[in-house]
Amino acid sequence: MMHSLPELKILILRSNRFHGAIRSPEFNFAFPKLRIIDISFNGFIGSLPSEFFQSLNAMKIVESDHLEYMQAQMSYDVKGFVYPDKYEYSMTLTNKGLRTQYTKIIEFFVVIDFSCNRFEGAIPESIGTLKGLHMLNFSNNKLTGHIPSSMGNLTTLESLDFSLNKLTGEIPQQLAQLTFLAVFNVSYNNFIGSIPRGNQFDTFLSTSFEGNLGLCGNQLSRKCEGPIGSLPFPSPTKDDQNLASLIEFGWKSVLMGYGCGLVIGVFIGHIVFTKKHDWFVKTFGMKGQRKKRSRGRND
Known part of the structure; x- marks a missing residue:
C-alpha cells in the first residue's frame, strides 16, 4: 500500500505498461516526503485528482538554500561490528527537453512528469500550491480546460510543458511572473488571445506556441490587434493582397x-x-x- 511509504522521496515508473486511473489518496498526508514522481510513457487514464496533488506536502516547501544530496542511511554488520554507510540516489529524467542523467540528486529538487499518457479533464487548481516545483510536464495527454492562474505562484519553476493537449482559453498573464522559467511549451493546443509579455516570455521562440491558431504576439507572425484578450485578426499576406487587387481590378x-x-x-x-x-x-x-x-x- 502506497500510504505505508511515508519516507518515499522518489517514485519513477517511467516507460512501463501501467494503466488505469490515479485515485485520490485515502489519507490527507499519503506522501509527506515525495519530491520527484515520473510516471511518463505509460497508459494511465482519467482525470488528475486534486486531492492527490494536495497530499504532496514536500513539494510545497521552497528550500533553495538546502544543498545536501538525497541519500539513504545504511549499515552493515561484519563479524559483529556494525559499520554505518549511506546510499546516494541517482536517476534519469527528461529535463528541459533533454534526457539527463543525475548521478546525485539535490535534496530540494522537485519534479512532476505525467507526460505521454491519456489523462483527460482539467488541470487542478491545487497545482498552484506546489511552490517548490522545478519541473512540470503534462505534455502529450488529452487535458482540456484552462491553465490555472494559480500557477503564477510557482516562482521556482524552471520548465513547464503542456504541449500536445486540448487546452483552451488564454495563457494567464500571471505566468510572466515566473522569472526562473527557462523552458515553456504550450504548442498544439487551442489557446487564444495574446501571449503574455515581459520577463522570460520575451525570450521564448515561436516553437513554444505553434499549433495554436487563435494565439497572437511578437513571437508569432500574427500580431495582436485590439484590446488584450481579443481574438487576433491575422494581417493579410502578400498573396492575399495580390488576390484582392486582382479581384478589385477585375x-x-x-x-x-x-x-x-x-x-x-x-x-x-x-x-x-x-x-x-x-x-x-x-x-x-x-x-x-x-x-x-x-x-x-x-x-
Missing part, C-alpha cells in the same frame, strides 16, 4: 466596360436614327397609311 474592368458599352451604344444608335430618319418615316409612315386605307375600305 470588377472595375467589368464596370468600365459595361459603362463604355452603354455610352457607345446610345451614341451609335442616335447617329443611325438621325441619318436614317427619312427611311424610318417613309417605311413606317407608308405602312401606317396603308393600314388606314385598308380599314377605310372595309368600313
Whole structure:
C-alpha cells in the first residue's frame, strides 16, 4: 500500500505498461516526503485528482538554500561490528527537453512528469500550491480546460510543458511572473488571445506556441490587434493582397466596360436614327397609311 511509504522521496515508473486511473489518496498526508514522481510513457487514464496533488506536502516547501544530496542511511554488520554507510540516489529524467542523467540528486529538487499518457479533464487548481516545483510536464495527454492562474505562484519553476493537449482559453498573464522559467511549451493546443509579455516570455521562440491558431504576439507572425484578450485578426499576406487587387481590378474592368458599352451604344444608335430618319418615316409612315386605307375600305 502506497500510504505505508511515508519516507518515499522518489517514485519513477517511467516507460512501463501501467494503466488505469490515479485515485485520490485515502489519507490527507499519503506522501509527506515525495519530491520527484515520473510516471511518463505509460497508459494511465482519467482525470488528475486534486486531492492527490494536495497530499504532496514536500513539494510545497521552497528550500533553495538546502544543498545536501538525497541519500539513504545504511549499515552493515561484519563479524559483529556494525559499520554505518549511506546510499546516494541517482536517476534519469527528461529535463528541459533533454534526457539527463543525475548521478546525485539535490535534496530540494522537485519534479512532476505525467507526460505521454491519456489523462483527460482539467488541470487542478491545487497545482498552484506546489511552490517548490522545478519541473512540470503534462505534455502529450488529452487535458482540456484552462491553465490555472494559480500557477503564477510557482516562482521556482524552471520548465513547464503542456504541449500536445486540448487546452483552451488564454495563457494567464500571471505566468510572466515566473522569472526562473527557462523552458515553456504550450504548442498544439487551442489557446487564444495574446501571449503574455515581459520577463522570460520575451525570450521564448515561436516553437513554444505553434499549433495554436487563435494565439497572437511578437513571437508569432500574427500580431495582436485590439484590446488584450481579443481574438487576433491575422494581417493579410502578400498573396492575399495580390488576390484582392486582382479581384478589385477585375470588377472595375467589368464596370468600365459595361459603362463604355452603354455610352457607345446610345451614341451609335442616335447617329443611325438621325441619318436614317427619312427611311424610318417613309417605311413606317407608308405602312401606317396603308393600314388606314385598308380599314377605310372595309368600313
